[in-house]
Amino acid sequence: MVAYSGLGCLPIALLGALVTIWFRIVDAGGGDWATACLAAVPIALVLGLVNFVAAVSLNRASAPDQLPGGDDTMWTSRHRTGGTPLQCFSPHFLAAAGLFGAGWTLQWVHWLVAVAEYGALTAVYYAVPDFRRRPAKAVAVAERGTFARARGWAFRDRLPALAGRWKPAPLQQLPTTPAEVLNSPPPAGLRDHFAVMSGTRGGVRFTIADAFEPEPFAPFRAWQQRHVTVCAVHLDTVFPSVRVALRGRGGRRARYTLEVETLRPDFAEALVTKETIEAMLAAETKEWSIQGRDVLTVLRDQPADTQDGGTGDQSADYDLDAVRAIERLTALIARLPTDLAPWANDAALPGLPLKD
Structure with missing residues (x-):
């Protein structure tokens, strides 16, 4: 049902690998999901970096006459999953890292507090650029x-x-x-x-x-x-x-x-x-x-x-x-x-x- 273009399936594969790795760590640790969540945070960030580097290599194009300010490159949508280009999955990996980080704190706080932590991180992500403008x-x-x-x-x-x-x-x-x-x-x-x-x-x-x-x-x-x-x-x-x-x-x-x-x-x-x-x-x-x-x-x-x-x-x-x-x-x-x-x-x- 989802149409792919080029290597647009890469972020889906990376996100799938992230979930698989998390389950493997939980299984290897005898069900220690908190440690698995902590380990998944840097893994999610690394996989997000891999996705972003791939996007820089594949989804950038020269367009000197279309961008203001003299820029000679721009993002494209040649490699995408459905209608989402490869590079636009980068925030998904940040969201996954934040979610695992909030999950790690569940061993000390109530789950509602963990949800509030994740909501606060999401709010900061959108509020900071607005504050800068x-x-x-x-x-x-x-x-x-x-x-x-x-x-x-x-x-x-x-x-x-x-x-x-x-x-x-x-x-x-x-x-x-x-x-x-x-x-x-x-x-x-x-x-x-x-x-x-x-x-x-x-x-x-x-x-x-x-x-x-x-x-x-x-x-x-x-x-x-x-x-x-x-x-x-x-x-x-x-x-x-x-x-x-x-x-x-x-x-x-x-x-x-x-x-x-x-x-x-x-x-x-x-x-x-x-x-x-x-x-x-x-x-x-x-x-x-x-x-x-x-x-x-x-x-x-x-x-x-x-x-x-x-x-x-x-x-x-x-x-x-x-x-x-x-x-x-x-x-x-x-x-x-x-x-x-x-x-x-x-x-x-x-x-x-x-x-x-």
Whole structure:
């Protein structure tokens, strides 16, 4: 039922070996499960390291034109178990080590205390990266709040409801069978939306929000997240979801590869025309999507501290960059095909733009 790709079965084999070793130690020790749990902790960490080293060797690829910041490698999903790439099993080994460690303490404490210990370790794993991101969030909230109020635009420090509205992950059908559930890749999502600003520019309503996005196929998704800015303009009608991207480099002999993701190919065929591609190039918008009645693009080159990234004595103005992205989206949608009415509907999507 579970589909394998390449050596994606390696972590399953390693986790199976870990359980087998634990039972062997228990049997050799005459049923001393506490000692077996203690011995299993370093074994789980070593097997996790083996899995991670294998992933580094097998699931890394060069992609200099797809990652911000000049990185020339990225994680891939070539070797996977179901929809989970090899490297994404690394937290499973950490969880197993923590579970065995909590089990070892059962010889002295009540089992509820051991469960609480394991829960505390899990909470720390997710809470620490959030705590580390707070300074960057505070800077972004303060700067964008000042920027919005100076222009009379609505502003909110946080807006968690956006997590269910914008999806940066590739579009895919919801799994409906047990096999599809087991083999579906974990969806990527924007998290912890903050510094949300709404207004009107050039007669078009827009919303700009910051969030954190897990790096694609990252081993430790809670820790490996990047600061992004979502720039969205709001339409009067709802359209099917579609993502359009041009991959490649510009220059005198510019060559691009067109990527289109949608569950409605008929709509994509009507939307993505030669004129649309020319409008993307003219507006310098290489990737954008329609989600409901929002046309949006994601700026992924935001620094950890928004004071970084400027030139000389001038700090980079990322809020102004986001407004310019809104202007480019406005120019793009003005040149989209006008015969899209068959795919439009008036479904209500409340919440944006923000009200003063």
